[in-house]
Amino acid sequence: MKTCLPIFLVVSLLISAPAHAAFYQWTDANGVVHMTDDPRNVPKQYKGKATRIEVREPASTPREAAPEPQSAPAASAADRGAAGVTGGHDEAWWRAQFAELRSELTTVQAARSQKEQQLVELRRRRVIFQRARDRVAVHELEAQVSADDARISDLLNRIAALDLAASKAGVPLEWRQ
Incomplete structure (x- = not known):
């Protein structure tokens, strides 16, 4: 038992831990969404409204890529408004x-x-x-x-x-x- 414990400890230290990070997100008075990784960067008036977002990436499984937004040909504001289509x-x-x-x-x-x-x-x-x-x-x-x-x-x-x-x-x- 005494030899198993150090071996177990060494193996557990060698196994990589999952990566994680925290971000803070808030929406200002103009409706613009802001994100930061430092809670000190959140303006005072939005501290209560800022939400913490935990991002974890498992070490053993590959992370799925987020779907890329489809790009559409550029259209003028008049074309978008007339057709009721925005961003394709x-x-x-x-x-x-x-x-x-x-x-x-x-x-x-x-x-x-x-x-x-x-x-x-x-x-x-x-x-x-x-x-x-x-x-x-x-x-x-x-x-x-x-x-x-x-x-x-x-x-x-x-x-x-x-x-x-x-x-x-x-x-x-x-x-x-």
């Missing part, structure tokens, strides 16, 4: 994209919250009884919560990328709701 897509498409991503984000966040509550209960039982099946259940649930965290950060990144593409395409703010 109409109002319904932009609204559907934002609604789909936000709906999925809400669903994943709700599921994660329930799993977190189950995890608290399982950890309580684990401390009291120390049953093997409780330990296995805790580890499985922790893995599911970690996967949900990764999915949430991916969805937040996709929403931010879509918002950036919408800004570049001149999509009105009401289409992004």
